[in-house]
Amino acid sequence: MTKITNLGNKNSAIMACCTATEAIRLPIEMSHQSEIIKGNEQIHSSKFFKDSKNGMFISFLSDDARTLYETFRRGSYESNNGPCLGWRDSVTSKYQWMTFNETLLKAKNFGCGLVNLGVRPHDLVGIYSSNRPEWTLFEQGAYCYSLVVVALYDTLGPDACAFIIKQTDMSTVIVEDDIKANMILDKAPHGLRRLITITDSIRSATITRAKNRGVDCFTFDEVERSGSKQDHPVVPPNPEDICTICYTSGTTGNPKGVTLTHQNVVAAMCAVLLQLGDQRPRYGDIMLSYLPLAHMLERCCENGIFYSGAAVGFSCGNIRNLTDDLRALKPTIMPAVPRLLNRVYDTLMSDLSGSPLRRLLYNTALKAKESELNRQIIRKNSIWDKLVFRKIQESFGGNLRLMIVGSAPLAGNVMTFMRCALSCIIVEGYGQTECTAPVSLTICGDSIPEHVGPPVACCCVKLVDVPEMEYFAIDNQGEVCVKGTNVFRGYYKDPERTAEVIDSFGWHHTGDVGMWLANGTLKIIDRRKHTFKLSQGEYIVPDKIEAIYVKSQYILQNFVYGESLKSGIVAIVVPDVDVLKSWAKENHIPGTLSVLCSHKKVKELILNDMLSWGKQNGLKSFEQVKDIYLHPDPFSIQNGLLTPMFKLKRPQIKNYFKPQLDDMYTHLP
Known part of the structure; x- marks a missing residue:
């Protein structure tokens, strides 16, 4: 594995644009940013692709790069075997790098190893892991044999993961470590046959538990070595082939599997690259990977980076260390x-x-x-x-x-x-x-x-x-x-x-x-969803109201709730700890955040500020909350109250705070 550490010189040309005093070139007229397709429906299309106004849309930028298998190889050519995947073993170590050619070889070997295990073209294979180089090695290895990538993630929960494995008939799942292996085994469907662990720290007890359920365990390195010893001809995908099924986290019922083809992903990628124009990624760029790869925002960003011959460096996995990752990697591009x-x-x-x-x-x-x-x-x-x-x-x-x-x-x-x-x-x-x-x-x-x-x-x-x-x-x-x-x-x-x-x-x-x-x-x-009607017939859109209330300096998060048999709405509010403690100190109110959340004056302060913001932003009287409950702990992915893209999981929040919501309604006039 090649270690490349001197990336600073490779992006000097890129950084020149950051110190220039010339204005950047506007690619289109700002007063007229979209075309209207002829007809009565006022259909808007892009001005960056001339055929869009005729109802035709971009599928690719180059005829030799129409699938994710081909775009990665085009990127390797563009980079002249430059750095591709970066990682570091701890927050104190430096980033080390794998080149495009190394990545392609390891990916091909891993895909070949999957074939050795009995996986066949167009089979669905799962991955349950945080962002790391092996994610990309697996993904590109899968595309070498037209496999379909299905990502699992923590907030789905064991029931949803079991549902996905069963619905997709997956026999093989790549898991990050022993913990995730056991989470899969907790409710593993009968069709599951193989777990491949990325780290080698799987316990013998887990291996025994898996065997008792008819599941064989392998390590990522074992599968890769197996593929390096027995070559199988690649089976590249066609643009119309499915490349991934991306399951939405969902807030009710079973998750939904969004079926996406190689053409879907390449078209989306290329449309963004086309619109970025002079600012698009290019050789020498580095992107930090920290948003979940189980979701298409991060997947599209990374594949666009690879297509452009640029590099991706992975975070250490803990969001609290994100600043350390940024300082160490010094990325030029970042999704947020x-x-x-x-x-x-x-x-x-x-x-x-x-x-x-x-x-x-x-x-x-x-x-x-x-x-x-x-x-x-x-x-x-x-x-x-x-x-x-x-x-x-x-x-x-x-x-x-x-x-x-x-x-x-x-x-x-x-x-x-x-x-x-x-x-x-x-x-x-x-x-x-x-x-x-x-x-x-x-x-x-x-x-x-x-x-x-x-x-x-x-x-x-x-x-x-x-x-x-x-x-x-x-x-x-x-x-x-x-x-x-x-x-x-x-x-x-x-x-x-x-x-x-x-x-x-x-x-x-x-x-x-x-x-x-x-x-x-x-x-x-x-x-359109997330609306509810109050007893007097008025519709409430909680997203809109929450967006207004969160402007209050005292509020970190808020959840607005109402019922069809009630005439008013209430809210769960998570205060901003720093602002609230500063206010409490100035007003000589002692106590921890939990104590402050129970203090009458604190509640009055925050409720009045919310109502003031609501009035400033034109909320009608029935759109203003009638009561609030202050909660010291933020909604998070870890406690199951946020989706991986940091959106409120409304049914879960409602169930979690049911006693408090019921209590507020009991005391409303």
Whole structure:
């Protein structure tokens, strides 16, 4: 295995763009960012692919790279066998690197080893692991023999994992370690025959337990060595072949398996690369992998990086050590979710709250950088970068030039702050697993926040009426519907639920409510689901209300809840620990966070601030909470109250806080 440590010189040309004072080139006219396909439905399409306006969409950028098997090899050629996969063994060690050729060889050997075990082309094979190099080795090894990748992850739970293994007839699952092996064995269906552990630390008791269930255990290295000794001719996939089934975490019922082809993923990847234009990934770039590879946002980002001949470095796996990973890797490209960026913003605001002088300096710096941002000047060498924003930039490694934000809406003030503070291109996308991640993406250089850009070149978008919520397409508002080469085939072995979201004309109905802005960009304004009707007949959209209340400096998270037999709504609120403790200290109120959450004055403070924010943002009286319960522990993936993409799991939160919700309703007038 080759160890490459001197990546700093390889991206010097890339970093030159971060210190230039010239404005970046806007690829299209900002006042007219999408085309309208002729007809009565106001269908919007991309301006980056000329045939989009005729209802044709991009499937690939190069004829020799139409599957993920081919795009990886194209990337190897582009990089001239440059660094591909990076990792480190601990938070104190340096990153070491595997080249593209090494990756291809190891992947081929592992795929060949799977064939030796009896896996056949087009079989479905599972992986249950955090992000690490072996994830990519398995994925690319699978594509060598047209296998289908199915990812499992912690928040699915043992019942859902067992359901997936049974539904897909998987006989083989790659697991990260002994713990995950036992989680699979807890409710392993009869069809499971093999567990392949990535680490060698599997206990003999686990091996015995597996054998008693008719399951053989192997290590990742054993399978790879087996494949290196007995070669099997590769069976490359076709574009129309399924490459992955991505199971949505779901909040009710069994998870749904989103069936995606190689064409789906390559089309989505290529549409984003095409729109990024001059800012797209290229040889010398490095991306940090830390978002779950079980989901399509991260999968598409990584495969796009490999296609471009760039490298991926994996985090150590603990989100608490993310800053250490960033400082060690110094990535140039990074995907991000609003939860991470909101924490960075909130921490800074908390730090500034006690120093009027620092706040004045910050506001002056932000105003100056925002002025440059509006003129498309992106640089890291201004006086404000050195005096005010250097620490934030260094906490992200210091070399970022491109960040892609997705999974949930990001507040406009936070987006503008991050663009100014990080001094890099930040684009925000909207999408769904069913659309292979991207549906729309903001244009590089567009400094206006709070929209998700025009459709990407692999699809078109229209809005349809949602009469029960008073959204109508004639007013440029309605449910977002998508058609294109990125739209999934359907839910695996589930035609009924497929028919619920894909209509007879091939349009995928997302359940999200959007609005066309005057410049041809899309803004997500609501969610068709997650609505409930109060006893007086008024509809409540909790997502909208939660987005307003979370603007309060005292709130980290909140969950708005209502019942059809009640006339008002209530909320579970997780306070921001730093802000609340600072307030308590100033007001001479002692106690831990748990004690403060039970304090009458604290509850009054937070409830009044929520109502004030609601009034400022136009909430009607029935949309304002009538009572709140303060809870000291955040909703998280670990406690089962957030999805892996950090969205609220509403039924689970409702069940978890049922006593508190019932109590609040009991005492409401």
